[in-house]
Amino acid sequence: GAVVSQHPSWVICKSGTSVKIECRSLDFQATTMFWYRQFPKQSLMLMATSNEGSKATYEQGVEKDKFLINHASLTLSTLTVTSAHPEDSSFYICSATSGPSSYNEQFFGPGTRLTVL
Amino acid sequence: GENVEQHPSTLSVQEGDSAVIKCTYSDSASNYFPWYKQELGKGPQLIIDIRSNVGEKKDQRIAVTLNKTAKHFSLHITETQPEDSAVYFCAASRVNNFNKFYFGSGTKLNVKP
Numbered sequence: 102g103a104v105v106s107q108h109p110s111w112v113i114c115k116s117g118t119s120v121k122i123e124c125r126s127l128d129f130q131a132t133t134m135f136w137y138r139q140f141p142k143q144s145l146m147l148m149a150t151s152n153e154g155s156k157a158t159y160e161q162g163v164e165k166d167k168f169l170i171n172h173a174s175l176t177l178s179t180l181t182v183t184s185a186h187p188e189d190s191s192f193y194i195c196s197a198t199s200g201p202s203s204y205n206e207q208f209f210g211p212g213t214r215l216t217v218l
Numbered sequence: 219g220e221n222v223e224q225h226p227s228t229l230s231v232q233e234g235d236s237a238v239i240k241c242t243y244s245d246s247a248s249n250y251f252p253w254y255k256q257e258l259g260k261g262p263q264l265i266i267d268i269r270s271n272v273g274e275k276k277d278q279r280i281a282v283t284l285n286k287t288a289k290h291f292s293l294h295i296t297e298t299q300p301e302d303s304a305v306y307f308c309a310a311s312r313v314n315n316f317n318k319f320y321f322g323s324g325t326k327l328n329v330k331p
Contacts, residue, residue: 147318
């Protein structure tokens with residue numbers, strides 16, 4: 102149980118285009134999903150927290166107009182990188198939690214490698 | 219906010235030896251401390267976690283200890299195997315903070331056969 106998937110696993114795009122990454126909880130309802138960014142050999146940096154049906158909460162320094170997050174259902178959240186540039190190239194990882202009763206546990210997806218040319 | 223520090227950044231051990239990774243945290247209200255293993259190109263996998271009402275937890279070759287007074291927790295891996303080689307992250311979080319995790323900087327463990 103507690104499986105989180107991401108799609109695509111990797112994507113290459115041209116500078117200026119937009120890329121959408123999907124995060125799905127496969128066997129549980131995710132009241133909260135998180136989006137992280139990870140640079141090579143570095144730790145996970147929380148970008149935003151998203152609750153189903155409400156606007157995402159972005160961490161300081163993360164541009165909400167550039168990283169659009171939608172959490173339309175209890176099993177799906179999407180991250181859209183708009184007008185991508187080479188500096189947006191990174192490993193993007195989502196995680197999900199089923200709510201307070203789960204007592205903090207987060208289940209992570211396998212990540213999406215984004216390369217912007 | 220919470221600040222989690224992790225040491226060492228790299229650790230090399232011989233197969234069969236033990237490995238210990240340590241983390242400290244700053245927020246005394248933190249009450250959940252998971253450890254994740256991340257292999258190259260993959261997402262983090264939970265390997266063990268501990269809650270603040272427990273001082274120690276063990277799962278086969280893996281154990282975690284928590285010292286709330288000193289605000290530090292440690293991961294212990296015994297009888298290491300080459301497949302234990304990966305990057306390990308500790309994290310801290312607390313209830314009523316939207317389940318936000320604060321991660322340590324990671325430890326690259328290399329188990330030499």
